[in-house]
Amino acid sequence: MSSDTDNSITFSSYLLENEDHCKTIIKIEPQYMEKLGINEGDIVQVSGTDKAVAFCFSSSQIDLEKTKQQDIQIEYLNPSHKEIEYPKMIMSSLVFSNACPSKRMRLAKLEKLTENFKDAIPEADVITLGTVEFTEKTMPNYKDNIDFSPLFGRLVKKKERIHTSFQHDFAQKHQQTSRGGHSHTPKFSSLIVDAKPEDKEFWIVTKNTKFEFQNIPFSEFKDKLPKPESLSLLRVIPIVKKLHLHDTDIAFSSLEVFENNMKLSWYTHQRIKLSEDLLSNPSKFNDMPIRMDSPELTIQIKDDLGNVYSDGYSGGGGGSSGPDPTSHEMISNYSGGYVFFSTLDPNAKEITIVVNEIAWAKRERLRDHPPSVPPNMGTMSASHHKLSVLEGPWEFKISL
Numbered sequence: 001m002s003s004d005t006d007n008s009i010t011f012s013s014y015l016l017e018n019e020d021h022c023k024t025i026i027k028i029e030p031q032y033m034e035k036l037g038i039n040e041g042d043i044v045q046v047s048g049t050d051k052a053v054a055f056c057f058s059s060s061q062i063d064l065e066k067t068k069q070q071d072i073q074i075e076y077l078n079p080s081h082k083e084i085e086y087p088k089m090i091m092s093s094l095v096f097s098n099a100c101p102s103k104r105m106r107l108a109k110l111e112k113l114t115e116n117f118k119d120a121i122p123e124a125d126v127i128t129l130g131t132v133e134f135t136e137k138t139m140p141n142y143k144d145n146i147d148f149s150p151l152f153g154r155l156v157k158k159k160e161r162i163h164t165s166f167q168h169d170f171a172q173k174h175q176q177t178s179r180g181g182h183s184h185t186p187k188f189s190s191l192i193v194d195a196k197p198e199d200k201e202f203w204i205v206t207k208n209t210k211f212e213f214q215n216i217p218f219s220e221f222k223d224k225l226p227k228p229e230s231l232s233l234l235r236v237i238p239i240v241k242k243l244h245l246h247d248t249d250i251a252f253s254s255l256e257v258f259e260n261n262m263k264l265s266w267y268t269h270q271r272i273k274l275s276e277d278l279l280s281n282p283s284k285f286n287d288m289p290i291r292m293d294s295p296e297l298t299i300q301i302k303d304d305l306g307n308v309y310s311d312g313y314s315g316g317g318g319g320s321s322g323p324d325p326t327s328h329e330m331i332s333n334y335s336g337g338y339v340f341f342s343t344l345d346p347n348a349k350e351i352t353i354v355v356n357e358i359a360w361a362k363r364e365r366l367r368d369h370p371p372s373v374p375p376n377m378g379t380m381s382a383s384h385h386k387l388s389v390l391e392g393p394w395e396f397k398i399s400l
Contacts, residue, residue, distance in 0.1 A: 007036065007112045008036075008111040009110055010108070010109050011028065011032075011086055011089035011108055011110055012089070013089045013091050013099075013107070014106075015070060016090050016091055017066065024054040024092060024154050025054055026089055027056070027059035027090040029088065030058045033058055040056075040057055041056070043055060043121065043155065044056045044110055044112060044113060045111045046095055046111075048107070048109075049313040051157075052095050052155075053155045053157075059088070073386040074387045075387065089108060094154070094162075098157075098160045121204055122200055123209070124195050124203035125196045125197060126196040126209070126210045127210075127212070128194040129162070129190040129192065129211060130191040130193045131143070142170070145166050146164060150165060151205045153205065156192055162189070162190050162191075162192060163189050164187070171186055194214075230259075230263070231259035231260045233257075233259075235256075237400065241396050243394055245390055247270055249268065250266055250295075250358075252265070252266045255301075255351075255398075257344045259343065261341055261342065261343055262309065263337050263339050264299060264301070264337060264338045264340070265335070265336070265337045267333070267334070268295050269331075269333055270295070270331070270332040271331055272329060273328060274328050295358055295360050295361075296315075296360075296361065297314050297336065298358075299356065301344075301354070302352045303350065307345050309342055311342060312339050314336060314337075315336065349399070350400060352396070355392050356391070357389060357391050359390075361386075
């Protein structure tokens with residue numbers, strides 16, 4: 001178990017069952033409730049790469065058993081690695097997505113709030129929700145048919161997503177049918193643009209809360225961003241540094257410094273040897289899973305003034321060429337970046353980039369024919385992904 005302070009503990013996070021999907025709820029084991037001095041229904045703060053608040057309750061043995069289905073198999077590549085067994089935090093999907101815990105290790109810190117903080121969370125008088133103009137054309141009068149009651153009692157903050165239902169008759173009228181023949185009742189999803197009273201960090205939704213709407217760009221709905229958009233670009237610091245870790249080449253290219261944040265960019269090239277047995281057996285070769293190793297880096301930056309920048313997240317994209325019988329290899333190329341929520345001190349003359357860990361998310365995709373899909377329409381379904389984790393640190397200095 002990892003304990004940050006007397007008032008906080010780091011947990012491995014899991015998703016709660018669907019019956020509480022609209023609520024801001026987490027569950028932890030009773031001994032950790034007692035350790036932190038938390039009573040049933042107390043408000044706590046959850047921190048991943050962003051912060052959220054939630055009502056905390058005790059988890060049962062049945063809850064803990066259900067989490068086993070979400071466990072990720074992890075291969076530690078360092079022979080001396082000491083595996084830490086974190087206690088389990090079970091989170092409703094809203095808390096999970098809004099706190100943005102790591103997609104790899106899914107670690108989040110739970111912190112007991114002071115009485116002053118809890119008393120300062122007001123009832124939301126008005127909440128402004130983001131909408132897009134074309135929705136009115138596809139579902140006329142949808143704003144008058146939203147059922148907000150599942151949100152009552154929920155804790156919210158700006159830039160968080162919300163999901164709720166439409167009134168029954170309206171939802172039935174706009175019910176959609178998928179290619180597989182399944183019916184899907186439409187849901188209302190939005191983004192919290194603003195709330196009143198103003199100058200507060202969190203609000204609680206009640207039956208007295210009024211909802212207003214404001215059209216916003218569609219791009220804002222693509223992902224829930226745990227940071228504001230980058231403001232003015234101040235400088236680009238070129239970086240020419242390569243690392244070879246495990247079977248992956250990592251080339252760092254630049255650090256973009258914005259007015260309010262930073263982005264460190266890199267590119268990876270990975271070659272995975274295929275076994276002779278696989279290559280010599282056409283049947284095995286043709287049926288082999290297509291494995292895509294998606295690398296993520298955990299990074300911090302230190303400057304010569306003593307500042308440490310580590311509040312951020314890793315992201316990126318790319319793909320695999322698939323198995324190549326001519327080179328006896330699987331080749332993968334990715335581009336990635338680590339976005340920091342804070343910006344570089346303008347007086348810094350030197351920075352040290354520290355790669356603390358690299359993890360490869362190994363996803364196996366197997367051909368199958370789900371019952372709902374005709375036999376002549378084969379699909380690709382992903383199995384549970386696995387992780388290979390290599391601990392650092394690896395450091396290099398850059399003069400500014």
